[in-house]
Amino acid sequence: MVVADERRTDTRGQIRQVALELFAEQGYEKTSLREIAERLGITKAAVYYHFKTKEEILRTLFDELLAGMEELTAWAAEQPRTAEVRGEVLRRYQALLGGGATAPLIRFVQESQASLKDLAPGEEMKQRFAALARVLVPEDGSAEEQLRARLAVIALHLGAFSDDVADATPEQRGAAALAVALDLAR
Amino acid sequence: MVVADERRTDTRGQIRQVALELFAEQGYEKTSLREIAERLGITKAAVYYHFKTKEEILRTLFDELLAGMEELTAWAAEQPRTAEVRGEVLRRYQALLGGGATAPLIRFVQESQASLKDLAPGEEMKQRFAALARVLVPEDGSAEEQLRARLAVIALHLGAFSDDVADATPEQRGAAALAVALDLAR
DNA sequence: GTCTATAATACGATAGAC
DNA sequence: GTCTATCGTATTATAGAC
Secondary structure, three states, X not given: OOOOOOOOOOHHHHHXXXXXXXXXXXXXXXXXXXXXXXXXXXXXXXXXHHOOOHHHHXXXXXXXXXXXXXXXXXXXXXXXXXHHHHHHHHHHHHHHHHOOOHHHHHHHHHHOHHXXXXXXXXXXXXXXXXXXXXXXXXXOOOHHHHHHHHHHHHHHHHHXXXXXXXXXXXXXXXXXXXXXXXXXXX | OOOOOOOOOOHHHHHHHHHHHHHHXXXXXXXXXXXXXXXXXXXXXXXXXXXXXXXXXXHHHHHHHHHHHHHHHHHHHOOOOOHHHXXXXXXXXXXHHXXXXXXXXXXXXXXXXXXHOOOHHHHHHHHHHHHHHHOOOOOXXXXXXXXXXXXXXXHHHHHHHOOOOOOOOHHHHHHHHHHHHHHHOO
């Protein structure tokens, strides 16, 4: 029987974690593999033992969230396009954003859209993103309704990572974001 | 009397325009001076005759919008914090975004926030941005009101450049964006 | 005002030792 | 699994000719 993957020093996981922090903070292009390696006290070549390319690091960072978004969108597509379903989609999406280290990831996606444009994982994220917004709009939705749906998603994103809201705990920010998102997609 | 600056071939202006297009499309880091020069059929060294550094190009791109935002925020700070004033601020801000080649500029700011973070012009833009959102919130506004104000500004940004809204002219998108922004800052 | 040529440096990625 | 050393290429930026 195969036991759980419990390496004593999970270098691959540490690379992913540091890369995510740096990508979120300063963007993908500006973050070099040398910088990632130095933070871990290893060399660039050691990073290349764990990942074939820089883009592969990015891909593994996106994997979990992409799968969750795909599942959520598929579920939503089978539901009627009612306000109640839209509310449930937003609640489930926010739960998805709350899991694990998703906060820096969603900050990265939100603040580095331009540089993600011509990377395969970024392109897939953009499409999943659009598909999610689509199920939040009634059939033949107006331009205003489409915009409100996009903003509802952005509201949840900002609530998940934004730290410049005065005097609010993460829980308060999350609750406020959900309230605004529900109002936008009502 | 000094006449208007009417050079026959305004290379400096062309550099600014091409740089803005490329920055908006693929981000600041990813856009090289070689790429800008090649689009204009000149060399990198020629670009350096017109601008001392790459960052100086960015600075001149931001100048006009920054001045307009400063003026608008200063005006708003002198008004009472009423819903009517908030509406007028949003209308004036949208007018600001409609002038000249501001659409790619605001797209660039919206989609490359991470890479702009440690560039002086980007930092100034971020602060002007925050100041604008601040005058859109009542005194001691709740976390929800602060988020709504930020989203109102983002709504106008998306309306100014977003091209992925089905079946809508730029005018319709602008009108929809203003309607949503007004609702968010009501 | 634009050019050629180049300096100085960093990047992603690979080879091969240990 | 990590290292040293390096390849090939790109970058920003400068010097100096025309």
